[in-house]
Amino acid sequence: MRAAAARRVAVLGAGSWGTTFAQVLADASAHARVVVWGRRAEVVSGIAERSENPAYLPGVRLPAGVTATRDAGEALEGADLVVLAVPVQQLRATLARHAAAVPPGAVVVSLLKGLEAQTHLRVTQVVEEVLRAQPHGPPPVAVVSGPNLAREIAERRPTATVVAAADAAVAAAVARACSTSYFRPFTSQDVVGVEVAGAVKNLLAVAVGLSEGLGLGDNAKASVMARGLAETTRLVMALGGSAATVAGLAGAGDAFATCASNLSRNHRLGVGLSRGERLEDVLAGLGGTAEAVATSRSVTELAAGVGVAMPVVEQVTAVLHRGRHPREAAALLLSRPVGPEAA
CATH class of the missing domain: 3.40.50.720 (NAD(P)-binding Rossmann-like Domain)
Structure with missing residues (x-):
């Protein structure tokens, strides 16, 4: 320059x-x-x-x-x-x-x-x-x-x-x-880590928005965010990025802001869907693009291709694209087998 x-x-x-x-x-x-x-x-x-x-x-x-x-x-x-x-x-x-x-x-x-x-x-x-x-x-x-x-x-x-x-x-x-x-x-x-973390955080914002709209409480929202960041870390590392990036501004920092704020279109998307609104109607009222809709399938398929399990992301994708009710998605996450946190 x-x-x-x-x-x-x-x-x-x-x-x-x-x-x-x-x-x-x-x-x-x-x-x-x-x-x-x-x-x-x-x-x-x-x-x-x-x-x-x-x-x-x-x-x-x-x-x-x-x-x-x-x-x-x-x-x-x-x-x-x-x-x-x-x-x-x-x-x-x-x-x-x-x-x-x-x-x-x-x-x-x-x-x-x-x-x-x-x-x-x-x-x-x-x-x-x-x-x-x-x-x-x-x-x-x-x-x-x-x-x-x-x-x-x-x-x-x-x-x-x-x-x-x-x-x-x-x-x-x-x-x-x-x-x-x-x-x-x-x-x-770490271009890979920054870009992948930025893409996945939009899906976490939807997940937290779903939790908020269902009235599941702050504990549930925090749990979804933490588990989603763990999933993000596994995917970033599998693609050659750094776990430290996910713990920093481009990962956790971005996720905290997007998941907690009503200024986030992806967060508002999750809230709207949890209240029974149609996807098309929620998107029409956002006043801009919610990247999570188009990105969710890509992240899910990318993760499957490198053998990374992303249960939170998979449930968001099911709600967005397969008509799964948000309450059913929450129940499926809670019914997963008990195991180590790091798994």
């Missing part, structure tokens, strides 16, 4: 987290120019003309360094950082459509938490596949993940996050680009 004083950033995706991260980047450097690409005319005009995203962050005034466009080529022109903030299942098509406009030497930064449904690939793997044909080869990719509820960060409430990249220098450069008084990044080279 070029010197911070001349930094230009493209953010592909004008939802709540993409817009919030644009704010973070602009706050991190008074000289940064951040261009958000979006599809909806009212969102783009709101950001460009009134410094506000009226659909996703009403009432939050964005810094002067943030603007927006409906032209992806315009957003990408000259960008040092290309930030991905579109839904995971739309990533491949979106990136393929605009791959030729990604500038040579740009660093790609993923804000996404999920797996591609058809391939079970992580986001960085999808990016590398799609951009493999770039004249200079696929660009370096970093992942930002942690307890990062967009609305709180947009209000400049403090949080920490992890920036992971295979190249430590890339992770450090991206961390510097998004470091502010309220957004504190730490670096990691």
Whole structure:
């Protein structure tokens, strides 16, 4: 990346987290120019003309360094950082459509938490596949993940996050680009652990939401979260990641925030389903994408392929895709054979 004083950033995706991260980047450097690409005319005009995203962050005034466009080529022109903030299942098509406009030497930064449904690939793997044909080869990719509820960060409430990249220098450069008084990044080279933990925590949020909606109590919610994190650790390690990552910001930290907060769409999804609402109706009322729906099958099948048992995740998948009643799912978890906690 070029010197911070001349930094230009493209953010592909004008939802709540993409817009919030644009704010973070602009706050991190008074000289940064951040261009958000979006599809909806009212969102783009709101950001460009009134410094506000009226659909996703009403009432939050964005810094002067943030603007927006409906032209992806315009957003990408000259960008040092290309930030991905579109839904995971739309990533491949979106990136393929605009791959030729990604500038040579740009660093790609993923804000996404999920797996591609058809391939079970992580986001960085999808990016590398799609951009493999770039004249200079696929660009370096970093992942930002942690307890990062967009609305709180947009209000400049403090949080920490992890920036992971295979190249430590890339992770450090991206961390510097998004470091502010309220957004504190730490670096990691465990891309697998950060991405897998981020994908699975969405399913844990659904599970905790189901428990909450059923009125099972705080003990049940804590038990689901703890057992879900143990499952996550087994999967991360089987895929080559580190258990320490799951114990940190990108794992437990993210899970604590997502499972406990009504700001989490996946949490609200679980609550709604437990109250007997139809999946389609709950999703329609969330105001954004709940990545757990598309990711649940991928995580379940990925775990089965490496021989990792994930009972909590399997029950969430059954509720989401096989019509299992949340109360039956809870009963099945409680009826599992008694055994060692570490098993």
